[in-house]
Amino acid sequence: MSLLVQKFGGTSVGGVERITAVANNIKKHKDDGHQLVVVVSAMSGETNRLLGLAGDISDNIPMTDQDVLLSTGEQVTIALLSMALKQIGIDADPYCGWQIPITTDSTHAKARILDIKTDQIQTALESNKVVIVAGFQGICQETNRITTLGRGGSDTTAVALAAALKADECQIFTDVDGVYTTDPRVVSNAKRLDKITFEEMLEMASLGSKVLQIRSVEFAGKYQVPLRVLSSFSPGEGTLICVDDDKEQSVEAPLVSGIAFVKDEAKISLLGVPDKPGVAATVLGIISDANIEVDMIVQNISADGESNDFTFTVHRNDMARAVNLLTEGLSDLSIREIKSDDKIAKVSLVGVGMRSHAGIASTMFKTLADLSINIQLITTSEIKISVLVDEKYMELAVRGLHDAFELDQ
């Protein structure tokens, strides 16, 4: 008998029929003898409906009130799922965040979980009940106000519950059947991974694989909660996200686990930056003061040997603003030129196997060269190599690399 925390997202509970299907899915696991804690999101479309009402009333929606509003979405789902389970003979207890309670800080709309009381859940499980918990929501005990956890909050709720309950596995049911070596829409023979490490998943997630929210993966990694991504629409084992050791022991670790890519960044280059201390800090200070997030950062000695070229990437929507701020803010420094380009894509190899194997970067660069794809920027970390290329070559690069590293094997 295992204790499983299962999370079903908005599309999985998107209507009365889907909720009934989820109930049947739960019944199967229950009949297999597992203890189940089920976390659900709002029915798909509900959050937008509620935000639409709010938007019609206010042009400056207070986040405290928005949390009261949006938290009703999951509350509706827990009630309906509880009814659906009882309808097929499974006893269940539905809980809102405040009832557990799942306590958070007071940062409305993106609160952080502080603590989860598990006594009521344990008692219900011991009475052979399925415990249903509204995802995405909690309560700030100081203010007695409902809070929400922000984007992907239901995943976070599930992982946090699994950690607090020391569950055997946290299963995230989605509309995909696992994590793939890369996006199957780009590479048709992309392969589902049986296992992936938390670190790899973090890199994949932050690089655009939208299967799981970064925060929930971080959380699962921190508390070493085995996390499984699987489909709520079709059977299958999905992908297990686990700690490094588990993976390396159990399988011949491949060098590269997957290829991630994003197209939503823009590149800004400062050419001929004076080579003196504090300049990088000045540049990034201007950007971060404007709440613009920076992703890749590269600095190189320039051709003249006396100044630097400094390049970084920001979200495309922030490019024009960033360039304007820098043009104004850096007028005192004798910078030769500020260049920007939003027709770029970032392609990344991810894999814990890369740590101990040389030659991966050169294979990557050779593959791109053979395809006549120019590399504009390179950054590396222990388990990742990222390159910037012209956006029109992105799909070509991804397919070429997928072949070169034999990820379809």
Next chain:
Amino acid sequence: MSLLVQKFGGTSVGGVERITAVANNIKKHKDDGHQLVVVVSAMSGETNRLLGLAGDISDNIPMTDQDVLLSTGEQVTIALLSMALKQIGIDADPYCGWQIPITTDSTHAKARILDIKTDQIQTALESNKVVIVAGFQGICQETNRITTLGRGGSDTTAVALAAALKADECQIFTDVDGVYTTDPRVVSNAKRLDKITFEEMLEMASLGSKVLQIRSVEFAGKYQVPLRVLSSFSPGEGTLICVDDDKEQSVEAPLVSGIAFVKDEAKISLLGVPDKPGVAATVLGIISDANIEVDMIVQNISADGESNDFTFTVHRNDMARAVNLLTEGLSDLSIREIKSDDKIAKVSLVGVGMRSHAGIASTMFKTLADLSINIQLITTSEIKISVLVDEKYMELAVRGLHDAFELDQ
């Protein structure tokens, strides 16, 4: 400065525009210097939408889950109203039932309020905030479960809050501008009453004037909370429901305050019931065991002087079942005949002034006789006289009595 509890029902908050109008209404009272606690219902249509979802999932909806589901309706409204108030510069705090908390017993779907904690409300009022409370809902502290109060629950919430806070007045905003001498759709010159006593209002409410729920009037009467019914759509003083003394002291008490009528009852007569002890109990026992509510009960000695005629009324929907039960259950008693009729209407005069004035009944009966309306049954209480007539004469009877007692004056 007065402390007012104001309640806005479903049609008053039926859409974004209506909610904004309610916010403006609240602002006016706030600008007049009043402290305000505002109770709201679910937006009209929302409760039925949610029940529809539940009905598609379950053919035996558990009331615990239904309460979790339905309580989201008011939660949406408190959030939206709070936004609407802040949008026009009024600070407000929205509260669900469990946040106050409004504690109830565990009778889901028709829970009774046990206690209301007022500290948070007091603190918010002292900070010059408008307090918004979700009507219709509470929490059972023993089980930590959300409960709802059943039909008209938001009125009850408002009255209970007014009692707990010792408010100066509890104002129920509806889609009518007060309580009338009778239904203006039947008698065009029906007059709005400035004042009516709790007892009169109870009789009017239980007799079919749907302005207020009986339970909230009972509650207001018990705790002597001055209750005012007024329109959320048009200005006006509405009708104040107050204690007997207030009314009699302040105005020349009219003999009759109003005329109520209902068409949803059916009459069942047992003719030739043996005149011996216990028969009435047997008859009514059969009916009440089947959970059928009985309204009027009359027993008369029959023409032969040796048996009784026993007549009572039930809801029309229960008539056939009641007759069947009696035919079976009373086969041992040699009852001559069981007759039933669902083409009847009950018309009642209500007024505290009737207590001390003779002649009202005879005026009533004479008026009906002049109109050639046959009276089938009569019951009286201290402040009410009810008659059963053929349903096709109901409007005629109401208009005739309204004229006879000069209620348009």
